[in-house]
Amino acid sequence: MSSKYLSEFDLIEWIRQKPQNFPDSILKSIGDDCAVFDPQSIARIAVTTDSLLENVHFNKHWISAYWLGRKSLVVNLSDLAAMGAKPYACLLNLELPHDLDSYYPHTFLKGFLEETAHWKIPLLGGNLSSNEKVHTSITAWGSFQKNQHPVYRSGGQEHDILILIGDVGFSRLGLEILKKENPNQLCEITDEDSLAKWSGDNFRFRCLKAHLLPFPLIAVGMWLCENNLANSMIDISDGLAADLLHLANESQLEAEIRIDSLSLPEHAIGKISPLEAALNGGEDYSLLLSTSEKQLQQLITTYPSDFPPYQIIGNLSFGKPAVYLTQKEERRAYEPKGFDHFK
Amino acid sequence: MSSKYLSEFDLIEWIRQKPQNFPDSILKSIGDDCAVFDPQSIARIAVTTDSLLENVHFNKHWISAYWLGRKSLVVNLSDLAAMGAKPYACLLNLELPHDLDSYYPHTFLKGFLEETAHWKIPLLGGNLSSNEKVHTSITAWGSFQKNQHPVYRSGGQEHDILILIGDVGFSRLGLEILKKENPNQLCEITDEDSLAKWSGDNFRFRCLKAHLLPFPLIAVGMWLCENNLANSMIDISDGLAADLLHLANESQLEAEIRIDSLSLPEHAIGKISPLEAALNGGEDYSLLLSTSEKQLQQLITTYPSDFPPYQIIGNLSFGKPAVYLTQKEERRAYEPKGFDHFK
Numbered sequence: 001m002s003s004k005y006l007s008e009f010d011l012i013e014w015i016r017q018k019p020q021n022f023p024d025s026i027l028k029s030i031g032d033d034c035a036v037f038d039p040q041s042i043a044r045i046a047v048t049t050d051s052l053l054e055n056v057h058f059n060k061h062w063i064s065a066y067w068l069g070r071k072s073l074v075v076n077l078s079d080l081a082a083m084g085a086k087p088y089a090c091l092l093n094l095e096l097p098h099d100l101d102s103y104y105p106h107t108f109l110k111g112f113l114e115e116t117a118h119w120k121i122p123l124l125g126g127n128l129s130s131n132e133k134v135h136t137s138i139t140a141w142g143s144f145q146k147n148q149h150p151v152y153r154s155g156g157q158e159h160d161i162l163i164l165i166g167d168v169g170f171s172r173l174g175l176e177i178l179k180k181e182n183p184n185q186l187c188e189i190t191d192e193d194s195l196a197k198w199s200g201d202n203f204r205f206r207c208l209k210a211h212l213l214p215f216p217l218i219a220v221g222m223w224l225c226e227n228n229l230a231n232s233m234i235d236i237s238d239g240l241a242a243d244l245l246h247l248a249n250e251s252q253l254e255a256e257i258r259i260d261s262l263s264l265p266e267h268a269i270g271k272i273s274p275l276e277a278a279l280n281g282g283e284d285y286s287l288l289l290s291t292s293e294k295q296l297q298q299l300i301t302t303y304p305s306d307f308p309p310y311q312i313i314g315n316l317s318f319g320k321p322a323v324y325l326t327q328k329e330e331r332r333a334y335e336p337k338g339f340d341h342f343k
Numbered sequence: 344m345s346s347k348y349l350s351e352f353d354l355i356e357w358i359r360q361k362p363q364n365f366p367d368s369i370l371k372s373i374g375d376d377c378a379v380f381d382p383q384s385i386a387r388i389a390v391t392t393d394s395l396l397e398n399v400h401f402n403k404h405w406i407s408a409y410w411l412g413r414k415s416l417v418v419n420l421s422d423l424a425a426m427g428a429k430p431y432a433c434l435l436n437l438e439l440p441h442d443l444d445s446y447y448p449h450t451f452l453k454g455f456l457e458e459t460a461h462w463k464i465p466l467l468g469g470n471l472s473s474n475e476k477v478h479t480s481i482t483a484w485g486s487f488q489k490n491q492h493p494v495y496r497s498g499g500q501e502h503d504i505l506i507l508i509g510d511v512g513f514s515r516l517g518l519e520i521l522k523k524e525n526p527n528q529l530c531e532i533t534d535e536d537s538l539a540k541w542s543g544d545n546f547r548f549r550c551l552k553a554h555l556l557p558f559p560l561i562a563v564g565m566w567l568c569e570n571n572l573a574n575s576m577i578d579i580s581d582g583l584a585a586d587l588l589h590l591a592n593e594s595q596l597e598a599e600i601r602i603d604s605l606s607l608p609e610h611a612i613g614k615i616s617p618l619e620a621a622l623n624g625g626e627d628y629s630l631l632l633s634t635s636e637k638q639l640q641q642l643i644t645t646y647p648s649d650f651p652p653y654q655i656i657g658n659l660s661f662g663k664p665a666v667y668l669t670q671k672e673e674r675r676a677y678e679p680k681g682f683d684h685f686k
Contacts, residue, residue: 031496031593032497033426033496033578034391034423034425034428035390035391036388036389036390036493037388039382039385039387039388040382040386044379044381047378047380048377048378049434049468050470051436051438053474055475080377083379085377091390091392093392093480095394125390125391126392127394133475135478137436137480139392139482150371150377150379233376250375
């Protein structure tokens, strides 16, 4: 790109020239009215869509365009992970202010395309528009082979054990750091070392990294699915309590979290306690699943050492769909306060 | 919905309770991390995504929520039509101001779901967020059976004849009426009779209808594809000239439009001439295709009487990809001025 400002068609051409590895089943990608693929080698296809909006989901001064590009894909990959799907392909809707320097979309796309390359999920097409705010909306597909079955939220069974893989709470605390400090230097940061240095200590770094660049648990989800080790599963995007309620509702079961079993962040940030962040924070992109006793035993004995640690945090049981919290013999019904966009 | 204002989860539940006809191949729809389908009965899948943004693509005072819901899907259906695909399923990203009266999303969704039902393209899931402006982003799939081949932009052949099916120019003139008159009563109109009455005469009605509620040429696209009657095809969303240049670029051929053969709107609106509206207007959602002489003969003899009239408007020939306009023996190279979002 030579010009300072954007041209829609130049940007599409620029994306198109980037080398991407397409599986043979992709018949047409960028440059037509639709992308086309041959699904005959795929037994089942999972599809998801998720958006990130400036000033709703992110602040342009707190995250670099490069990391925003990566995170835009990650939040969709996390939905695929929660089904156990293997990433297959994606579409990108990108909207940008028309007076934005062309550096912004190019570094956004650099991050986005590096993330697609890493997860082998080629970009097949999409849409560019002007908008007053930066706005991304991605559709992603994942595939299953013949002997694999997607892990639904609705698959939970009575007496299932609830397992959490990945952290909860750190992302919300990272957001709180950003809200309190309003640091506009972070939009320059594109690597973890610089973020670690800026953070000052390990705890702050862990919180900020969890918020700015979450890691999608694709490998974990695929492993659980391939080995039939989860009856039900969901990713934590609205908050542990709200997402567990989704799972309980879909499975038509009662759910209990034993708070004392839950590994929490070490410190509060401002008025946000570790427990509040874990239960109601959201944007963790960890996996919450339910297993039978037998599945749990197999999980424990075969769990890969390079996966994030799992925690046994509660169970499902017969009863009206609801979430209960137990702490030191006290049991209380929980009214989830997860994020509702219209409240 | 009892409350005046919105709840994200109530709205999702409301959508979920609406009866939809799912083909057997849809295994999971709304209510999980992803939707899932079994593609084994489908030979090829076409996918597309398109967005409508308040104050970029539409003005909330000029179009009812009900028609916006319908049009949001139509612009995606038109992309499927341009490949010859049969509508299969869709996802909806809907963003709304959080203080919007709940009447708005409910009438939007009424329109959207009536349109999905009409075209048998069930809504499998999506996403609801708050946003300062109304914003829709839809992903749609279409299917092809084994003996059917998607019609690409790149399939144009030397000596192909260019055919236009549907009107061009009216939509841009409709937009000009809206810009000149800024009529805030139109947001109440949800049926064609009321629009006709408001319009005052047939010409204005035709322009406004073309802009506010375009009709996707799904049946035409499918018929052309099934009968192998088009070598290349594109839908007119950026303007006839700009879209023909896309087709010429992808087919690596020169294209010529004979202006005298082009059926144009009868009148100008303000400073927008019929020719300007036809060449550079956009949002027509007509189909532009190229055929061999033999395909054209078959098209002429078998063309269904209930399809919109076709026009023979020019041809493709060997040469550097470009668009030429011929009018009364004069031939000039055309620099397309179709809509670029960032200009």
